[in-house]
Amino acid sequence: MKNGKNCETSGAFQHPLEKYFRDGIKYTTCPGCGNGIVAQSVLWGIEAMGGGIDGYAFVSGIGCSGWIPSPAFAGDLLHVTHGRALPAATGLKIALPRQKVVVFQGDGDLGAIGGNHFIHACRRNVDLTVICINNGIYGMTGGQAAPTTPDGLKTPTTPLGNIERAFDVSALAITAGATFVARWTTWHAAQISASFQKAVSHPGFAFIEVISQCPVQYGKAAGMKNDPVAMLAHYRKNSIPVTAAAKLPEAEKEGKIVVGELLCKPEVPEFTRELARVKREARLRKEGERR
Numbered sequence: 299m300k301n302g303k304n305c306e307t308s309g310a311f312q313h314p315l316e317k318y319f320r321d322g323i324k325y326t327t328c329p330g331c332g333n334g335i336v337a338q339s340v341l342w343g344i345e346a347m348g349g350g351i352d353g354y355a356f357v358s359g360i361g362c363s364g365w366i367p368s369p370a371f372a373g374d375l376l377h378v379t380h381g382r383a384l385p386a387a388t389g390l391k392i393a394l395p396r397q398k399v400v401v402f403q404g405d406g407d408l409g410a411i412g413g414n415h416f417i418h419a420c421r422r423n424v425d426l427t428v429i430c431i432n433n434g435i436y437g438m439t440g441g442q443a444a445p446t447t448p449d450g451l452k453t454p455t456t457p458l459g460n461i462e463r464a465f466d467v468s469a470l471a472i473t474a475g476a477t478f479v480a481r482w483t484t485w486h487a488a489q490i491s492a493s494f495q496k497a498v499s500h501p502g503f504a505f506i507e508v509i510s511q512c513p514v515q516y517g518k519a520a521g522m523k524n525d526p527v528a529m530l531a532h533y534r535k536n537s538i539p540v541t542a543a544a545k546l547p548e549a550e551k552e553g554k555i556v557v558g559e560l561l562c563k564p565e566v567p568e569f570t571r572e573l574a575r576v577k578r579e580a581r582l583r584k585e586g587e588r589r
């Protein structure tokens with residue numbers, strides 16, 4: 299957009315992803331936020347797969363990450379209450395099993411109030427693609443400690459340092475029964491896009507964790523206030539591929555971010571297909587009883 303006009307009509311450069319946005323590319327996120335990287339990574343994945351955005355439905359909850367698809371994306375959107383994105387997405391998938399349902403949740407939305415919904419969606423192996431934007435803090439509501447906040451970090455709710463152990467949400471997804479799990483950082487934009495393409499094609503619960511910078515809130519708590527470049531450099535320096543991490547002793551992995559595709563089990567039965575099978579069997583049994 300330029301001076302409130304569409305770039306295409308003004309003669310200026312038009313972003314190649316602008317066609318996926320409802321009214322130009324308009325975001326109100328803080329400067330340096332990782333949401334824009336995640337949004338572009340997902341949309342480049344949709345672009346690479348072809349077919350446009352019409353085959354997708356996007357669900358999000360309350361939090362900074364909830365505004366990635368809603369109201370910006372020019373597609374079907376469902377913006378629900380805090381922590382409830384996954385039950386809403388499950389109902390949507392049952393009603394429209396051919397639709398690719400993509401869920402955006404923050405680490406607080408997914409790991410705290412939405413925690414039970416998360417583990418049961420994993421357990422059921424519902425065919426959803428869930429992208430968890432993990433910035434390690436409650437960024438939208440003042441920078442409180444979240445379930446993923448590192449030990450010792452000083453926040454408005456932990457002024458003497460956080461004493462609660464942080465969730466590893468990817469490990470939780472694997473343990474609870476997810477069948478595709480990947481972890482990247484916002485430094486790995488191309489890898490996020492590639493994993494997204496695999497995730498939406500995967501016949502089951504696919505989970506992508508994206509470690510993302512929040513320079514305003516997390517950066518303030520971690521001593522990198524308003525320096526997203528330093529945070530991205532930190533991700534680059536401290537990330538190690540899962541294949542390399544497997545060869546290292548635990549002590550050498552301390553403080554590192556293990557990135558890559560952590561799990562892929564496409565052979566596990568998927569929930570909506572199993573539900574359709576049970577319905578067919580029940581219908582056939584009822585018809586047999588009538589005869």
